[in-house]
Amino acid sequence: MTSEPNASPALPTVAFIGGGNMARSLIGGMVARGAQPSNIRVAEPDDATREALRADFGVSVFREAHEAADGAAIWVFAVKPQVMRVVCNGMQAVAGAHPPLAISVAAGITSTQMKHWLGGAAAVVRSMPNTPALLGAGVTGLFASPEVSDEQRAQADALLGAVGQTVWIDDEAQMDAVTAVSGSGPAYVFLLAEAMQAAGEAQGLPADAARTLATHTLMGAARMLVESGEPAAVLRKRVTSPGGTTQAAIETFESGGLRTLVDQAVTAATRRGRELSAAND
Ligand SMILES: NC(=O)C1=CN([C@@H]2O[C@H](COP(=O)(O)OP(=O)(O)OC[C@H]3O[C@@H](n4cnc5c(N)ncnc54)[C@H](O)[C@@H]3O)[C@@H](O)[C@H]2O)C=CC1
Numbered sequence: 001m002t003s004e005p006n007a008s009p010a011l012p013t014v015a016f017i018g019g020g021n022m023a024r025s026l027i028g029g030m031v032a033r034g035a036q037p038s039n040i041r042v043a044e045p046d047d048a049t050r051e052a053l054r055a056d057f058g059v060s061v062f063r064e065a066h067e068a069a070d071g072a073a074i075w076v077f078a079v080k081p082q083v084m085r086v087v088c089n090g091m092q093a094v095a096g097a098h099p100p101l102a103i104s105v106a107a108g109i110t111s112t113q114m115k116h117w118l119g120g121a122a123a124v125v126r127s128m129p130n131t132p133a134l135l136g137a138g139v140t141g142l143f144a145s146p147e148v149s150d151e152q153r154a155q156a157d158a159l160l161g162a163v164g165q166t167v168w169i170d171d172e173a174q175m176d177a178v179t180a181v182s183g184s185g186p187a188y189v190f191l192l193a194e195a196m197q198a199a200g201e202a203q204g205l206p207a208d209a210a211r212t213l214a215t216h217t218l219m220g221a222a223r224m225l226v227e228s229g230e231p232a233a234v235l236r237k238r239v240t241s242p243g244g245t246t247q248a249a250i251e252t253f254e255s256g257g258l259r260t261l262v263d264q265a266v267t268a269a270t271r272r273g274r275e276l277s278a279a280n281d
């Protein structure tokens, strides 16, 4: 099931545990789309990162996780998978017998691991957002553990839906594939942008021109994919005149194994997600 972005979410107090790249994208996207900064608290040990969040978005910032978390209705865990267990264990005293909704954005870490590390009573939504959330153009896959109530599920959908599309996943094992396609996905597009720009420069284009041509081509094509609703293959064929320039390029991509390479890359990212779960158990 997918849903459209919400323009102005009415959210309860949210505490972000970890204020790095992904948290910044979510917080920036939420504030830009109408969330009250006074309802957003962030725990971040790095002084410069913490102060930048306060200065840029007006949110309340804290050095310690428990300071931000105490009294918040939703906890968003945005730390690296490698430290998640320690961070959750440190929250058990604040969680008590009735912990608030816990939303994890971490790659690999399962809802069962989160629940146990938080003391066994937590309702956990495992999510996988991506950094275009900063522009309200994110997409987030979400899985709700059995303890999550309908109201909590709606809260998670409102929070992540404020910064882009949401897609609910019924089988948690598929969250590693979500991570591999859309969580990591922006990096694949940025790699393609780098390669297109470099190739344009190699053909003699000035760097500025190559960047503008490559980046706006990606933006225009992405908008067509979303706004036309037509399959990618149909849009591709409309650009590809028989015997023309595009055909020469597409045949080069196909004979070079682009589809196989993309499949291998997504498979490697999916596998890495599973490894992160096992390695940090
Ligand atoms: N960067 C991305 O595009 C995406 C990242 N994620 C997930 O988001 C999580 C965070 O990733 P990033 O933001 O990229 O990493 P990051 O390294 O930029 O942010 C993590 C932050 O957690 C802070 N931190 C460390 N220990 C802490 C503690 N005890 N309490 C509070 N904060 C603590 C660090 O100082 C750091 O600022 C990871 O689990 C990752 O899998 C998910 C989707 C996309």
Ligand SMILES: O=C(O)[C@@H]1CCC=N1
Pocket: 107, 179, 183, 184
């Ligand atoms: O690379 C990572 O592990 C994280 C998860 C998805 C995007 N960044």
